[in-house]
Amino acid sequence: MTALATPRRTRLRLRLIEHAMPALRMLRTLLRFAAMTATGFAIGIGIALAVPLAFHARPLVVLSGSMEPTLGTGDVSVVRTIAPLDARPGDVVTFRDPDNADRLITHRVREMHAQGGSVVFRTRGDANTASEDWQVASSQEIGRVVYRIPKLGWALMYARSKGLFVLMLGGALALLLVLELASIWRTEENDSDQGA
Numbered sequence: 001m002t003a004l005a006t007p008r009r010t011r012l013r014l015r016l017i018e019h020a021m022p023a024l025r026m027l028r029t030l031l032r033f034a035a036m037t038a039t040g041f042a043i044g045i046g047i048a049l050a051v052p053l054a055f056h057a058r059p060l061v062v063l064s065g066s067m068e069p070t071l072g073t074g075d076v077s078v079v080r081t082i083a084p085l086d087a088r089p090g091d092v093v094t095f096r097d098p099d100n101a102d103r104l105i106t107h108r109v110r111e112m113h114a115q116g117g118s119v120v121f122r123t124r125g126d127a128n129t130a131s132e133d134w135q136v137a138s139s140q141e142i143g144r145v146v147y148r149i150p151k152l153g154w155a156l157m158y159a160r161s162k163g164l165f166v167l168m169l170g171g172a173l174a175l176l177l178v179l180e181l182a183s184i185w186r187t188e189e190n191d192s193d194q195g196a
């Protein structure tokens with residue numbers, strides 16, 4: 001009796017698997033698409049943050065709302081190094097706080113003029129009512145904001161604080177590797193099945 005029941009169960013299982021295969025293929029395709037999209041997004045963000053380094057620019061996270069709506073809290077602003085005399089009124093520049101050299105400030109230039117060997121600036125955040133006056137030697141450098149990536153700074157700060165950035169990047173690359181290897185093995189299995 002068990003000998004007769006086993007082939008029937010096996011046929012039933014095979015029939016169920018055959019009916020489920022299109023859904024499983026669709027699920028696998030959707031998972032591959034999601035993984036490729038996430039990996040592409042991560043690579044794109046990585047390029048947007050890393051490429052500027054080759055052109056004397058660097059990404060900075062905006063920590064206050066003084067430049068809203070132009071630069072929001074949590075945005076990443078990519079800042080290119082320029083000579084102070086290259087700045088123009090209306091530019092958004094990054095400079096060292098005159099009262100605290102460890103702190104960077106990013107505000108809009110309202111006025112500027114050369115005075116001796118220095119450049120005197122009046123800047124103000126778009127959301128601020130008070131301006132600040134400061135000066136920098138004309139031989140030194142300041143930064144000009146080139147572009148921003150909205151809200152990415154929150155994720156970068158969280159990932160950096162928890163040491164997750166490397167883990168997330170490694171996980172995305174590992175997932176991509178697994179999917180590609182599975183695709184290669186599946187192709188080899190199909191080729192060997194057709195040859196037999």
